Amino acid sequence: MDAVAAAQVLSEIGYLLRQNEAERFRAKAFAAAAWSIVISRPDLEALQKTNALTSVEGVGPGIAKVLAGLIETGQSTYLDRLRVEMGQPARDDESQIDLSQYKGDVHSHTKWSDGKATMLEMAQGARAMHYQYLGITDHSPRITVVHGLGAERLLEQSREMADVQSKVADVTLFQGIEVDILEDGSLDLPDAVLELLDIVIASPHVKLRQEPAAMTERMLRAVSNPHVDVIGHPTGRRPGSRPGADYDFELVFREAAKNQVALEIDCDPARMDLSPEMARLALECGCNFTMDADAHAPIEFAYVPMAAWMARRAGIPQDRILNFLDVDELTAALQ
Numbered sequence: 660m661d662a663v664a665a666a667q668v669l670s671e672i673g674y675l676l677r678q679n680e681a682e683r684f685r686a687k688a689f690a691a692a693a694w695s696i697v698i699s700r701p702d703l704e705a706l707q708k709t710n711a712l713t714s715v716e717g718v719g720p721g722i723a724k725v726l727a728g729l730i731e732t733g734q735s736t737y738l739d740r741l742r743v744e745m746g747q748p749a750r751d752d753e754s755q756i757d758l759s760q761y762k763g764d765v766h767s768h769t770k771w772s773d774g775k776a777t778m779l780e781m782a783q784g785a786r787a788m789h790y791q792y793l794g795i796t797d798h799s800p801r802i803t804v805v806h807g808l809g810a811e812r813l814l815e816q817s818r819e820m821a822d823v824q825s826k827v828a829d830v831t832l833f834q835g836i837e838v839d840i841l842e843d844g845s846l847d848l849p850d851a852v853l854e855l856l857d858i859v860i861a862s863p864h865v866k867l868r869q870e871p872a873a874m875t876e877r878m879l880r881a882v883s884n885p886h887v888d889v890i891g892h893p894t895g896r897r898p899g900s901r902p903g904a905d906y907d908f909e910l911v912f913r914e915a916a917k918n919q920v921a922l923e924i925d926c927d928p929a930r931m932d933l934s935p936e937m938a939r940l941a942l943e944c945g946c947n948f949t950m951d952a953d954a955h956a957p958i959e960f961a962y963v964p965m966a967a968w969m970a971r972r973a974g975i976p977q978d979r980i981l982n983f984l985d986v987d988e989l990t991a992a993l994q
């Protein structure tokens with residue numbers, strides 16, 4: 660069992676435990692251990708042999724025991740039991756996701772807004788992951804706390820991008836924006852700006868507690884904007900701290916499918932949005948998907964396998980996920 664597969668199991672355990680308020684702390688511990696492992700990718704079998712699993716950051720004796728079982732048998736009886744208890748048993752239609760075919764992230768941030776790294780560092784990070792492409796999608800102006808980008812700064816950013824592109828020629832950079840979906844469903848930048856960008860991710864960030872009817876109208880309007888390519892973290896939920904928006908998901912997902920707007924499985928540990936259950940609904944509504952780390956630093960590209968287990972549990976075939984398209988296919992899909 661490699662570190663990535665083990666991290667996926669721990670992540671799913673944390674995810675399931677979180678649905679039970681009494682297990683909140685244990686859920687957090689499993690999630691923290693999962694993300695620590697997916698980032699550091701330790702040699703778990705070697706550690707197991709020397710009884711040193713607890714030397715991995717975030718792994719205490721309880722989690723080490725689960726890991727030991729996993730390493731020995733390739734299975735987790737604890738996960739199997741939790742799946743049954745939570746009414747989410749393994750299903751026959753779970754898909755195969757082959758991460759070696761993954762081509763790149765389309766949602767990432769740089770120091771132009773709230774990222775912790777420069778565009779050059781992010782591009783180099785994408786190259787280290789052997790990505791074919793990277794979408795640079797900083798925030799729009801409404802998110803003032805992070806110094807969101809309007810038309811003028813986007814133009815400045817495009818100059819820097821040309822320079823970075825010349826230095827990291829083997830990763831195609833897409834200039835995009837993570838544009839805020841305003842309360843009435845309009846977007847935080849005019850169409851004339853959006854149409855110049857390679858990729859537009861529209862995300863709900865504020866006023867998520869709107870009445871479901873108003874929230875449904877808001878989301879319907881967003882998925883109907885012809886410039887929108889992806890809806891970022893479509894519910895805005897934060898597992899363990901806030902439930903996320905409530906709207907007529909089926910209606911909005913069907914409209915997204917009709918307009919070829921993809922829905923994101925954002926595997927930022929604070930989000931995990933869409934959840935596997937919601938993603939399954941979106942699949943049934945005919946949607947395409949993106950998997951994204953929503954990386955704010957190069958190290959966060961390592962999160963992607965977490966989106967993979969979520970997509971697998973949702974039964975999403977790999978060919979419905981944009982990140983498995985090669986650069987030419989993706990460019991065509993984003994037209």
Ligand SMILES: [Zn+2]
Binds near residue numbers: 837864892
């Ligand atoms: Zn966002």
Ligand SMILES: [Zn+2]
Binds near residue numbers: 767768891953
């Ligand atoms: Zn983002």
